[in-house]
Amino acid sequence: MAVLILIECADGQIKKSSLEVASYGAQVAEALGISVAAVAIGDINPDSLSALGRQGIKVVYFNNESQVKDFVASAYVKVVAQAIQTSQAKVLILANSTIGAAIGSRLAVRLNASLATNVVSLPVISGETLTVRRGVFSGKAFADVKLTADFKIIAVKKNAFDIGEQEGSAAVEPLQVAFTEADLAGAPQETIRATGKILLTEADKVVSGGRGMRGPENWHLLEDLAEALRAATACSKPVSDMGWRPHHEHVGQTGITISPNLYIAAGISGAIQHLAGVNSSKVIVVINKDPEAPFFKAADYGIVGDVAEVLPKLTEAAKALNQ
Amino acid sequence: MKILVCISNVPDTTTKITFTPDNKSFNTSGVQFVINPYDEYALTRAIELKEAQGGSVTVINVGEADSDANIRKALAIGADDAIRVNARPADALFVARQIAHYAQEGAFDLILMGKESVDYNGYQVHGMVAELLGLPAIVPAIKLDVTGNTATLEREIEGGKEIIRVDLPLVASCQQPMAEPRIPNMRGIMTARTKPLKVVEPVDAQPGTIYERYSLPEKKSGVKLIDPANAGELIRLLRTEAKII
Numbered sequence A: 001m002a003v004l005i006l007i008e009c010a011d012g013q014i015k016k017s018s019l020e021v022a023s024y025g026a027q028v029a030e031a032l033g034i035s036v037a038a039v040a041i042g043d044i045n046p047d048s049l050s051a052l053g054r055q056g057i058k059v060v061y062f063n064n065e066s067q068v069k070d071f072v073a074s075a076y077v078k079v080v081a082q083a084i085q086t087s088q089a090k091v092l093i094l095a096n097s098t099i100g101a102a103i104g105s106r107l108a109v110r111l112n113a114s115l116a117t118n119v120v121s122l123p124v125i126s127g128e129t130l131t132v133r134r135g136v137f138s139g140k141a142f143a144d145v146k147l148t149a150d151f152k153i154i155a156v157k158k159n160a161f162d163i164g165e166q167e168g169s170a171a172v173e174p175l176q177v178a179f180t181e182a183d184l185a186g187a188p189q190e191t192i193r194a195t196g197k198i199l200l201t202e203a204d205k206v207v208s209g210g211r212g213m214r215g216p217e218n219w220h221l222l223e224d225l226a227e228a229l230r231a232a233t234a235c236s237k238p239v240s241d242m243g244w245r246p247h248h249e250h251v252g253q254t255g256i257t258i259s260p261n262l263y264i265a266a267g268i269s270g271a272i273q274h275l276a277g278v279n280s281s282k283v284i285v286v287i288n289k290d291p292e293a294p295f296f297k298a299a300d301y302g303i304v305g306d307v308a309e310v311l312p313k314l315t316e317a318a319k320a321l322n323q
Numbered sequence B: 001m002k003i004l005v006c007i008s009n010v011p012d013t014t015t016k017i018t019f020t021p022d023n024k025s026f027n028t029s030g031v032q033f034v035i036n037p038y039d040e041y042a043l044t045r046a047i048e049l050k051e052a053q054g055g056s057v058t059v060i061n062v063g064e065a066d067s068d069a070n071i072r073k074a075l076a077i078g079a080d081d082a083i084r085v086n087a088r089p090a091d092a093l094f095v096a097r098q099i100a101h102y103a104q105e106g107a108f109d110l111i112l113m114g115k116e117s118v119d120y121n122g123y124q125v126h127g128m129v130a131e132l133l134g135l136p137a138i139v140p141a142i143k144l145d146v147t148g149n150t151a152t153l154e155r156e157i158e159g160g161k162e163i164i165r166v167d168l169p170l171v172a173s174c175q176q177p178m179a180e181p182r183i184p185n186m187r188g189i190m191t192a193r194t195k196p197l198k199v200v201e202p203v204d205a206q207p208g209t210i211y212e213r214y215s216l217p218e219k220k221s222g223v224k225l226i227d228p229a230n231a232g233e234l235i236r237l238l239r240t241e242a243k244i245i
């Protein structure tokens, strides 16, 4: 019996969220008294896979076939299903990402498993059942969910768990899988990706702007601060609706949900739909010229002032700190 | 083209969430329910495709009678007919099995959903339905066009997008800027009253999870204000006090 972890990568590197999942999974395996293995797919440096030993992983099943460079759900599911068999896993743990949820939901059907997504706690173990806490109502509440089926799948919320560091190195074993044409249906013809930028969903610091930024021509104020803090940038919905920023930067109830360690909101009023996407951030900083802006109620630190004056001062201070 | 749109009945996005005194269920009293915002993108895009290319749009909801108002709203916006599977949605697997059953029966070319439901935030039903039907699922799609038997989609990925061509039938979940949601007009509201809304009993299906109790996040202790003239002080506090930079 084992706990199996799905490792995701971007640009050949293991994602931070997957390191969190690996540490989480190692703890679950220890609590259950069973072994822990991982499965990785695609173009990843095998050395970085062995380094998963530092998160407590003993063996990594590695499928490195050229057809699955991009994410294709059916093909990935086939690889993970095979890794489940090889490792005799009873629990699968993955990140609460698009990839994690796509694989989790398909395997839940195939294995008649219990699946919980958006999980924010380690499981409470009671006999054969695990109970986990998951975020519901778009960050406004939590639910404790009991997983009763034989096979259990847990999708762990990003940035909710620390990455463990210990001594050790994982064995990397090749995992061969034969794909049919049907497995590869839905493969992308073309991928357009901004490289070298900090991914919003993976970022532990985010600087975000709203309508109070007054126009795309002022975004450099925000980008300068983001660069000095090594943060990703985000925006409110009206900002992307007006085309000031791309849609994939829009956070909130109808956008992306993030939970970085630091969320800096500049010129955002703090509407409930916006808060839904960011209110599980560990520290929230609000910059707004209106002292009555609702966002201040959800903030840890606040500056009542004009973004055009405040942001450059923050950038300067952050740069000074870096030196 | 036959399109099935799955709509979930969810609390309005401004709802303050509370629970019953035993914390075992969501307190619905005084809560306004709406069509899940992401599902509105699916619904509008489906209607646009029908208007351009012909065919039909069927909406399906797994829910109790209190969903009917929003199902009628979907009909008023432009769907042709509706199915309500008369059951409390126990969990994603239960809902997916109901939808898959009717999706198969209706032989749909396109099954459209929202990216996620804003109440249970499962991000699961599309993958489950696709698996049950043996179809590809494109999640989350931000653009969808159909020519003949082939769909061209854009899928949102971290920091970018993918362009995907895939043959029908398929499952796709929708996300902004897929379409501009519409509000029903008077004529739509009138005709919706006579459009068919079929209520069916659920097929046998076991949920995979049990919801035991709910809780609310801890309240923030209050905001610490920093003088804008001395804004750099914030950066110092983030390092020395909050210890996050």
Ligand SMILES: Cc1cc2nc3c(=O)[nH]c(=O)nc-3n(C[C@H](O)[C@H](O)[C@H](O)COP(=O)(O)OP(=O)(O)OC[C@H]3O[C@@H](n4cnc5c(N)ncnc54)[C@H](O)[C@@H]3O)c2cc1C
Residues within 6 Å of the ligand: A209, A210, A211, A212, A213, A235, A236, A237, A238, A239, A250, A251, A252, A253, A254, A255, A266, A267, A268, A269, A270, A271, A272, A273, A274, A277, A287, A288, A289, A290, A293, A305, A306, A307, A308, B013, B037
């Ligand atoms: C179904 C639904 C879903 C939604 N989903 C989302 C979502 O996912 N994400 C989202 O963000 N919104 C969402 N919204 C919209 C949301 O209700 C708000 O309208 C939106 O968040 C407001 O954006 P904003 O704060 O940028 O703009 P505004 O509300 O206009 O706020 C601008 C703020 O900037 C301040 N300001 C102005 N000038 C300056 C200056 N020079 N310096 C400092 N401060 C200044 C103002 O005091 C004000 O507080 C949704 C709405 C609905 C109905």
Ligand SMILES: Nc1ncnc2c1ncn2[C@@H]1O[C@H](COP(=O)(O)O)[C@@H](O)[C@H]1O
Residues within 6 Å of the ligand: B006, B007, B008, B009, B036, B038, B039, B060, B061, B062, B063, B089, B092, B095, B112, B113, B114, B115, B116, B117, B118, B120, B121, B122, B123, B124, B125, B126
């Ligand atoms: N009870 C339901 N009835 C019909 N469709 C649903 C229901 N619940 C979820 N869906 C669909 O599945 C999508 C994803 O939901 P979820 O997996 O809960 O995040 C939603 O956007 C809807 O399109």
